[in-house]
Amino acid sequence: MKKTMMMALALSTISYGAHANFMQPNTEIDSVGKHVVINIPQLRLFVYENGRLAKSYPIAVGKGRTQTPPGEYKIGAKAFNPTWTVPPSIRRDRAKKGLPELKSVPLGPSNPLGPVFVRFGDPKLGLGIHGTSKPSSVPSFASYGCVRLKNPNAIEFAKFIDSGSRVSVLYQQGMVNVDGNNNVWVAAYTDPYNLKKLDPAAVKAQANEAAKKHGKTVNDKLLTQVLANRSGQLNCVTCGQGAKKVQGTLQPVKQTVAAAPVSKPAQTVIPPALEKIPASEPISTPDSEESEYFIQPHQPVDWSSQLNTKSDEDFTRLW
Incomplete structure (x- = not known):
């Protein structure tokens, strides 16, 4: 537990820049278009455009009991200013405590989805990349399956990513990168889901x-x-x-026959969602998502100041 907290603290201090000092996963990246890569043990999300790293953010992912599922997905619908559907488990808990019935939470400081929700995978899975009402939880293993970003990052990500883009959710514990002076850098991460995916011999070979x-x-x-x-x-x-x-920017080592195998989830690619989320449509997330939050009185929040609507589409629209 202590080691995980230290790692989360270290990750939270790393900012994205021209000379990023964080490791990139050793995986195949699409050479055309945008590609999202999420590495669960690393608590980090990467966005590539035409094969080059464009953005990277610290994240919160699923707890051990409610894991974020590794696999291949597609970005689906987006919803800005979403309404959160309160899961049945929380509604039952509120009823036991004699609290008023609460079916949904509108935009505001109590909304666990923050200012935006970006679907990935089949809508039935309820998975999404979204903001949060608890920014201190990023980075950590704290969610019930969804991927959390701090709210400014969530807005930037949603504006940048295209629906239909590929999403690779990896579980890569060991990574090998090379810096601008051709020095080799290695990082190894804990095993939060106890999947035992780290192969020391393969990483050493790479x-x-x-x-x-x-x-x-x-x-x-x-x-x-x-x-x-x-x-x-x-x-x-x-x-x-x-x-x-680190000299320059760390770059992932390319796959070779003798090296550690590239992370390539066996799960087939889930096609992009065809759904269109109408305005004010409640967003459903995995049962118990964000159940650690207490529902507070709603106070309207205006996110428009964080949206660059002069050069982008009207992001009050949902799609």
Whole structure:
């Protein structure tokens, strides 16, 4: 638990920029169009455009009991200023406490969906990438299956991503990247869902092959420690005794025969949702989603100041 909290704190301090100092997953990225990659153990969402990293955000994903399901999906409908449908479990709990019936929560500080909800996968799954009424929960393993972003990031993401874009939800515990000086960096993450997906031998093979390609030598003792500790911290395994600072932008190591296998979920791609969400339509999420929240009196919130409607479509519209 302590290790997970430390990793979450470290992730929350990493900001996206021209020289991003976070690891990118070793996975196949679409060379054309936009592609969303979510790595559960890393608590991070990546957005690629035409094969290049465009944006990245810290996220909250499902708890151990209510996991975010790995797989391949498509971005579906979007809803700005959504109304949240209160799950049956919360409604039953409120009834037991003698509280008034509450079927939905409109836009406001108590709405767990925040200012926007972006569907991914079949609507029946109830999965979405959305904002939050509890920004302190990002990054963490805190949701009931959905992916949470801090509200400004959720708005930016929704404006940028296209319906129909591919979404890859990965469970990659070990990653190998190379920086601008061709030094090899490795990070290993905890196993929040106890899936035992980390293959130390495969990660070592990938790191050594990348080092050999660039005329570097891997510190095997350090690499072994990194894979054992699984702290989520960046570790240069070829820097020697010199300064261990990322030079330039970290880039994921390409797949080769001898390297660790690329994350490629076996689940088939779920086609984009054909639904159109009409105005004021309540959004359903997995049962018990956000049940840790207490429903507070609604106070209207105007998100228009965070939307650049001069250069974009009218985002009060739902689609």
